[in-house]
Amino acid sequence: MGEGLKRGELGIFTAIVFAIGNMVGAGVFVLSGLVIDTAGPSAVLSYIICGILVTFSGLSYAVLASIYPEDGGGYLFTKRLLGPLPGFIAGWAMYISLTIAGAFVLLGFGIYANLLFGTSWDPRLFALGGLVAISLLNMRGISEAGKLETGLVVAKVAILSVLVAAGFVHINSSAFVPFFPAGTGGMLAGISMVFFAYIGFQVVALMGGEIKESSRNVPLAILAAIGIVALIYTGVIIALLSAHLPAYGETSVFEAGKIFFGSIGASVIALGALFSTLSSANANVIGASRITMEMASERQIAAGFARLVHGQPANSILFGTILAGVLIIYGNLDFVVSLTNVTTLVTMALVNASAFILIRKTHLVPPEKTYFRIPLGVLIPFLGCVSCIAMLATLNAGVIGIGCLVLIAGLLLYFLEDSPEGERIRNQIDTRLGRIIR
Helix, strand or coil, X not given: CCCCCCCCCECHHHHHHHHHHHHCCHHHHCHHHHHHHHHHHHHHHHHHHHHHHHHHHHHHHHHHHHHCCCCCHHHHHHHHHHCHHHHHHHHHHHHHHHHHHHHHHHHHHHHHHHHHHCCCCCHHHHHHHHHHHHHHHHHCCHHHHHHHHHHHHHHHHHHHHHHXXXXXXXXXXXXXXXXXXXXXXXXXXXXXXXXXXXXXXXXXXXXXXXECCHHHHHHHHHHXXXXXXXXXXXXXXXXXXXXXXXXXXXXXXXXXXXXXHHHHHHHHHHHHHHHHHHHHHHHHHHHHHHHHHHHHHCCCCCHXXXXXXXXXXXXXXXXXXXXXXXXXXXXXXXXXXXXXXXXXXXXHHHHHHHHHHHHHCHHHCCCCCCCCCCCCCCHHHXXXXXXXXXHHHCCCHHHHHHHHHHHHHCHHHHHCCCCCCHHHHHHHHXXXXXXXXX
């Protein structure tokens, strides 16, 4: 069994990098143009308001992560405070949402691969190739994956920063008139669309056990990542509006780059999109693998599902690869985003409920424990839970139904009896997670 990453090896900078890597992907390069097409210039407000709503949940994650700093994130928090079955639902929903989100960003990878290479291949072919490459990389262990993640994030943030700077140089008031071409309804629809772009902050909480001084650094990394990404998203929207494109869609960032920097600049933007989507997909696979290891350790899924190869849960990575591949082949961006939102909103609502209970029942926290205290007490997790339910209500009823069926299907794993070999595998997982073997 490979050693993978040592416990507590990641610093706060790397933790922030992982979160940004997961958040700044297709949510910028593909989704931003689609949101402008829906909301017009009020897309700026869609990103800002959604960022504020997500911050409520981010604060709930922060307080819980400071008390439960192990791997597992929202799954672990929910299981500790709401019980085994709600915990399983939260964990399975997180695993599925990260997998589905990976399919979306890899479809974005396929779109921008065509733009970079000047080809007209089916984007799904590039997406499937990227999926296989990322999955094989993660089979080798998180250390190699983490090195790739840092390099890709630095490259894409640098490229987007240049685009944003160009947008501010060319900004003028006419780009924002009319501000609500589709009314406030368009702006509200935009909020539902861009929620997907913010959910990557959860990766930090998922990897809490591998971050130095996690009780302090995990909350700081969550809030820093949400703030940085909100600035990047807003800046990109302003840049796209400043480019005065004749129409907005999934390739608008590339078209804006062509206007500001010419064909060479547009190619650099496309290259940045490839970096961005690959790093985001990579972070999704890493986060999903953490979830299944934690759930197997907690005896909530059969240990064989998280069987370790080179220190990584090979079977869960393989299953996630197959599921993401099916969604890529299906190839409908709107459906994939909406399904991701359903599963993520379920998890985040449960996490906010957990934070609400914890704040109300302070006796659950050891008196000597130093933890992240959020302002306004239970109001923040209450607002976080309400915002999740409200956004869930805006989604298509059919997609909500499919999302619920996926979550219910996961209960088969919850009730599945473990194999005789399960205890040996679980001991390996506990060792990998740095725990005392049960």
